[in-house]
Amino acid sequence: MEAGTPDLIKLEDLEAASGRLSGRKHVLSILVENRPGVLARVAGLFSRRGFNIDTLAVGPTDDDSISRITLTLDGAVHPIDQVTKQLHKLVNVIKIRDMEPGETIAREMALFKVSAPVESRAEIMQFAEIFRARIVDVSRRSMTIELTGTLDKIEAFERMIRPHGLIEMVRTGEIAIARSRPDA
Amino acid sequence: MAALKAEGVEHIFGIPGGANLPTYDALYDADLTHIQARHEQGAGHMAEGYAKASGRVGVAMATSGPGATNLVTAITDASMDSVPTVFITGQVRTDLIGTDGFQEADISGITLPIVKHSMMVADPRHLPDYIHAAFHIASTGRPGPVLVDVPQDLSRADIEYESASGPPDLPGYKPSTDGNIKQIRIAAKAIANAARPVIYSGGGVINANASEELRALARSDNFPLTSTLMGLGAFPAPDDQWLGMLGMHGTRAANYAMDEADLIIAVGARFDDRITGKLAEFAPRAKFIHIDVDPAEISKNVPVHIPIVGDAKKVLPKLTEEYIALGADSSRTAEWWDRIRAWQREYPLNYERNESGEIKPQAMVEAMYRATGGDAIITSDVGQHQMWAAQYYHFDRPRRWINSGGLGTMGFGLPAAIGAKVACPDETVVCLAGDGSLIMNCQELATAVRHEIPVKVFLMNNGYFGMVRQWQELFWEGRYSSVEMGPSPDWVKLAEAFGATGMRVEDTGEVEGAMRDALAAEGPVLLDVRVSPEENCYPMIPAGQAARDMVG
Structure with a gap:
C-alpha cells in the first residue's frame, strides 16, 4: 500500500498494524537520565499498567548523565509496542531499543552457593569446568560458583547443580548489547 | 515569582501553610492574583476550570503533607482529562526529608502514577528552570499535570532571575505534532472509499484548539460526526451533520452509526470503556483512522489501521486538503445518511413530560x-x-x-x-x-x-x-x-x-x-x-454491553 498510488485505498485491504502479541521474550534497553527517582518511575509504570517485568538490570553508561535500564519481558503476554510507547511518555526516558534477538549479545551473571561435602566436590568442580564457571569461595560444607552466560546456560547449570543441594542463587538479570555490523 | 510571571501567569489558586510560607511571602508583593481556596482539592479543580475555560496553564499551590495530599484527586483528574496544570507544593526542609517530619508526605512518590511529570527542586538556583520546564511539559504535546515540589529551605533562597532563553533542555521529551504526510494521504484515500464513515471526536480536539479544523473536515463532504462527553462543543449542536454524543448515555443514532460504520475517523479521542462498551463488539464492521498527539493512545484499546501521531490542529487541515484533492463522489454516503436519519427519527432524545408541577x-x-x-x-x-x-x-x-x-x-x-x-x-x-x-x-x-x-x-x-x-x-x-x-x-x-x-x-x-x-x-x-427524585437517565448502554444493547 503506497501513499503515492492514485487508487483509492480499499477498506478491506487495511490491516491493523499494532497491538499484537509477538509471542517471544523481549529485551528492552532503555537509556534514562541519571536522576533520583527515575527507576521508580519506570517500575511504577510497569506495575500501574499491569506489565510484568521478568528481569531488570540498572547500571551506568559511558556518559555520567545517562543510565541504562535493561529489562526483559514476555511478548506473549504484553503488546510490546504499547509498553515502549508508555515508557516513551516518561520525560526522563531518552531512548528505548527493543533488541533484535539475532543481532544481540545478551549475558547474565549468577552466583550459586552449593552444598559441597568432600565426596561430591569433584563432581561439582567438573560441572563448573564444563560450564566454564569459576569457583570463588569454598568452605567446609559449601562452594560458591560464579557463572556468566546466556539465560539458557545459566538455567542449564542450575538444573545440573540443584540435585547437589542449592543453598542460594543470586542472578543479575540480563544485560544486552547490539552486535556490530561485520564491516563496522 | 518572576519565572511564573514570565510564563504569563496572572492567577494562582491555593492555600498557604508552614512549608510554603516563603513562597506566600514572595506572593505578598508580587503582581499576581492569588485566589485563596478553602480546601486544596478545590484549589486544584479551580486551576483545572481555569485551564479548561481559557486554554492557559492553571496553577495551584499547597503546603507540604496534608496540603499536598489534598491535591491528589485534582492532579489525577487533570491527568485523566489532559488538563494543562502546574501544581507547586511546599515540602519540609531538606534536612528533614525522610525523617517523617511534621507535615511531611512524599508527594512526588504519591503522585508518580498520576502526573505527566514531576520534579523535586534540589538546587534553588535551578528553581526558575524547573518552573519553565513544568509549564513547557504541562502545555505541549498531550497536556497534563506537572508537580513541582519545593523544600521550604530552598524556597527561601534569594536568587537572581534571568529570563530563560529558548525552550528548556529535555532530551527525553520531544512530542511529535506534525503528523506523517504519507499516513495522512493514506487516510484521505481510505475516507474517499468509505461508504459509511463517521467522525468520532474527543477532548483532544478541544485541547488542540482545533474545532474550526474539525468542522472544516466534516464540512468537506457531509460526514456524520459524533463527539465524546469531553469533546462536546467542538462541533456545533444541533446541526444536520451532528449525531449527538456517543457512548453509555449517548444517542442511539450516534451509537448505532458507530456500530454499522465501515470507517471511523477518531480525532483526539481514546476509546474509553464508556465509549466502546463491550470491546469485542465495538464497531465490528469498521476500520479505524486514529489521530492523536499521544502515540500510546493509538491501538491501546482498539487496534488501529491508519495511525496518525500529531496535533489535531496541524493534522486536520492537511487531511481535509488531501481529501478534497481526491474529488470523491459525495453521493456514496447517501444511503448511509438515509439509515442515520431513520434512527434519528425513530429514537430522538426524549423524556416523559408531565402535567403536574413536578420538575423533570x-x-x-x-x-x-x-x-x-x-x-x-x-x-x-x-x-x-x-x-x-x-x-x-x-x-x-x-x-x-x-x-x-x-x-x-x-x-x-x-x-x-x-x-x-x-x-x-x-x-x-x-x-x-x-x-x-x-x-x-x-x-x-x-x-x-x-x-x-x-x-x-x-x-x-x-x-x-x-x-x-x-x-x-x-x-x-x-x-x-x-x-x-x-x-x-x-x-x-x-x-x-x-x-x-x-x-x-x-x-x-x-x-x-x-x-x-x-x-x-x-x-x-x-x-x-x-427535581423528580427517581427519574432515570436514558438511553443507556449497560456497562460491559454493546451499542446494540442500548436500553431506555
Missing part, C-alpha cells in the same frame, strides 16, 4: 439552556445531571462545557466554575451541580463570596446519589443501599451562611424565571431546584 431534570436543563441563551460556560459535577446536561444543553462552541470525564470526580463543578469565571470574567458561568456532588466541595462557596466571583450554582436536587440509585434500581433489584441524601443540608440556608444568595424552586413553571433571577442577581447564587 431534563426540563431543568432545557430551562437552563433557555435562561442562559445557550451562551454560558457550564461546569458540572458527576452523575445523572452531568449526562442530562450533555444531552440537553446544546454546546455549540468549544470550552463552554467543563466537567470531569475520565476520573469522574464528584465535587468538581463548583471549584471548576470559580476557576472558569476567574479565567473568563466577562462570561456567564453556571455550575450545574448534583446534590450528592455539591456537598463534597461546598466550602468553596466561601471562596466565591470572599473573592467576589459571581458563579451561579444550579443545583439539580433529587435527594439521591442519583446515578448510583439508577444502577441499584436497574441492576441490583432496587435494593437502595446508602444512596439517600436525607433532609440535610438546607441548601438555601447553607448558601446564606456562606454569604451567597440562596433560592429554591419546586414548580416546573417557575424554573426558568428563577434561573433568570439568579443570573441577574449580584454575586454568587445557589439555586436549589427540587
Whole structure:
C-alpha cells in the first residue's frame, strides 16, 4: 500500500498494524537520565499498567548523565509496542531499543552457593569446568560458583547443580548489547 | 515569582501553610492574583476550570503533607482529562526529608502514577528552570499535570532571575505534532472509499484548539460526526451533520452509526470503556483512522489501521486538503445518511413530560439552556445531571462545557466554575451541580463570596446519589443501599451562611424565571431546584454491553 498510488485505498485491504502479541521474550534497553527517582518511575509504570517485568538490570553508561535500564519481558503476554510507547511518555526516558534477538549479545551473571561435602566436590568442580564457571569461595560444607552466560546456560547449570543441594542463587538479570555490523 | 510571571501567569489558586510560607511571602508583593481556596482539592479543580475555560496553564499551590495530599484527586483528574496544570507544593526542609517530619508526605512518590511529570527542586538556583520546564511539559504535546515540589529551605533562597532563553533542555521529551504526510494521504484515500464513515471526536480536539479544523473536515463532504462527553462543543449542536454524543448515555443514532460504520475517523479521542462498551463488539464492521498527539493512545484499546501521531490542529487541515484533492463522489454516503436519519427519527432524545408541577431534570436543563441563551460556560459535577446536561444543553462552541470525564470526580463543578469565571470574567458561568456532588466541595462557596466571583450554582436536587440509585434500581433489584441524601443540608440556608444568595424552586413553571433571577442577581447564587427524585437517565448502554444493547 503506497501513499503515492492514485487508487483509492480499499477498506478491506487495511490491516491493523499494532497491538499484537509477538509471542517471544523481549529485551528492552532503555537509556534514562541519571536522576533520583527515575527507576521508580519506570517500575511504577510497569506495575500501574499491569506489565510484568521478568528481569531488570540498572547500571551506568559511558556518559555520567545517562543510565541504562535493561529489562526483559514476555511478548506473549504484553503488546510490546504499547509498553515502549508508555515508557516513551516518561520525560526522563531518552531512548528505548527493543533488541533484535539475532543481532544481540545478551549475558547474565549468577552466583550459586552449593552444598559441597568432600565426596561430591569433584563432581561439582567438573560441572563448573564444563560450564566454564569459576569457583570463588569454598568452605567446609559449601562452594560458591560464579557463572556468566546466556539465560539458557545459566538455567542449564542450575538444573545440573540443584540435585547437589542449592543453598542460594543470586542472578543479575540480563544485560544486552547490539552486535556490530561485520564491516563496522 | 518572576519565572511564573514570565510564563504569563496572572492567577494562582491555593492555600498557604508552614512549608510554603516563603513562597506566600514572595506572593505578598508580587503582581499576581492569588485566589485563596478553602480546601486544596478545590484549589486544584479551580486551576483545572481555569485551564479548561481559557486554554492557559492553571496553577495551584499547597503546603507540604496534608496540603499536598489534598491535591491528589485534582492532579489525577487533570491527568485523566489532559488538563494543562502546574501544581507547586511546599515540602519540609531538606534536612528533614525522610525523617517523617511534621507535615511531611512524599508527594512526588504519591503522585508518580498520576502526573505527566514531576520534579523535586534540589538546587534553588535551578528553581526558575524547573518552573519553565513544568509549564513547557504541562502545555505541549498531550497536556497534563506537572508537580513541582519545593523544600521550604530552598524556597527561601534569594536568587537572581534571568529570563530563560529558548525552550528548556529535555532530551527525553520531544512530542511529535506534525503528523506523517504519507499516513495522512493514506487516510484521505481510505475516507474517499468509505461508504459509511463517521467522525468520532474527543477532548483532544478541544485541547488542540482545533474545532474550526474539525468542522472544516466534516464540512468537506457531509460526514456524520459524533463527539465524546469531553469533546462536546467542538462541533456545533444541533446541526444536520451532528449525531449527538456517543457512548453509555449517548444517542442511539450516534451509537448505532458507530456500530454499522465501515470507517471511523477518531480525532483526539481514546476509546474509553464508556465509549466502546463491550470491546469485542465495538464497531465490528469498521476500520479505524486514529489521530492523536499521544502515540500510546493509538491501538491501546482498539487496534488501529491508519495511525496518525500529531496535533489535531496541524493534522486536520492537511487531511481535509488531501481529501478534497481526491474529488470523491459525495453521493456514496447517501444511503448511509438515509439509515442515520431513520434512527434519528425513530429514537430522538426524549423524556416523559408531565402535567403536574413536578420538575423533570431534563426540563431543568432545557430551562437552563433557555435562561442562559445557550451562551454560558457550564461546569458540572458527576452523575445523572452531568449526562442530562450533555444531552440537553446544546454546546455549540468549544470550552463552554467543563466537567470531569475520565476520573469522574464528584465535587468538581463548583471549584471548576470559580476557576472558569476567574479565567473568563466577562462570561456567564453556571455550575450545574448534583446534590450528592455539591456537598463534597461546598466550602468553596466561601471562596466565591470572599473573592467576589459571581458563579451561579444550579443545583439539580433529587435527594439521591442519583446515578448510583439508577444502577441499584436497574441492576441490583432496587435494593437502595446508602444512596439517600436525607433532609440535610438546607441548601438555601447553607448558601446564606456562606454569604451567597440562596433560592429554591419546586414548580416546573417557575424554573426558568428563577434561573433568570439568579443570573441577574449580584454575586454568587445557589439555586436549589427540587427535581423528580427517581427519574432515570436514558438511553443507556449497560456497562460491559454493546451499542446494540442500548436500553431506555
